[in-house]
Amino acid sequence: MVSSNIEKALNDQVALEAFSYFQYLAMASWLDNNGFEGASKFIYNQAEEEKMHMQKLFFYINDAGGFAKAPAVPQPNHEYASLEELFKLILNHEGKVSTSIHELVNLCLQEKDFTSFNFLQWYVSEQLEEENLFRTIVDKIKMVGANTDGLYMLDKDLGRMAITPNQPLNSDMQP
Ligand code: FEO
Numbered sequence: 550m551v552s553s554n555i556e557k558a559l560n561d562q563v564a565l566e567a568f569s570y571f572q573y574l575a576m577a578s579w580l581d582n583n584g585f586e587g588a589s590k591f592i593y594n595q596a597e598e599e600k601m602h603m604q605k606l607f608f609y610i611n612d613a614g615g616f617a618k619a620p621a622v623p624q625p626n627h628e629y630a631s632l633e634e635l636f637k638l639i640l641n642h643e644g645k646v647s648t649s650i651h652e653l654v655n656l657c658l659q660e661k662d663f664t665s666f667n668f669l670q671w672y673v674s675e676q677l678e679e680e681n682l683f684r685t686i687v688d689k690i691k692m693v694g695a696n697t698d699g700l701y702m703l704d705k706d707l708g709r710m711a712i713t714p715n716q717p718l719n720s721d722m723q724p
Contacts, residue, residue, distance in 0.1 A: 550614035555662055558653050559610050564620035565649055566603035570596050572625040572642065579629050587708025588632065594711045595639075602675070609668055632700065633690045640683040647676040 551559065573596035580589035610617035629635040650672045657666040686707070693699035 551610065551662065551665060552660055555653075555656060555660060555665055556610060556615035558656055559606055559615065559665070560618050560620070562649060562653055563603055563606050563610070563617065564622065565646060566599055566606060567620050567622050568625070569642065569646065570599040570603060571622055573599055573639075575625040575627050576629070576635055576639070579627060579635070580632075585632060585704050585707075587704040587706065587711070590711035591707040602672070605671075609665075613664065613668075633687070636683060636687050636690055640680065640687050643676065643679050643683055647680060650676055 573592050577589045577592040577596060580586075580592060607617040629638070650669065654666060654669050654673065657663070657669065689703055693703055
């Protein structure tokens, strides 16, 4: 059974994943309204992943004898200066999510809650993947710069990744 400390920390993580879900929905909407149809589809998919992250934690809390609470979520930002700014914000946000997961894992070790520790390993790997993915996208956006043809192709590539997530980014640009 989870301790009250770990139950609270897990519920705080539920709130952070819920915020990620709504933040990415807001971003997908901005992208859709600003001509980035492919990136919008990609970020809608990421939003769905965040919802899954939230639910997985939610169910675990109750399975482990705690009480999962539906969180209050602050309204996310709806305006972004550019594609680059938006993806940099995501990368920064995912860094914060990773820190939060690592603190949670550390708390589990301190309290010798090896069941929750084991459960959270999935999130540790997932965060590594997400940070890596968004870092690659930010690097590609920087590389393309203000080149409209490049931006068009990158947007198409992101759209394709939304349909087949394991497809490598920027396949069109490779020789
Ligand atoms: Fe669920 Fe992207 O953190």
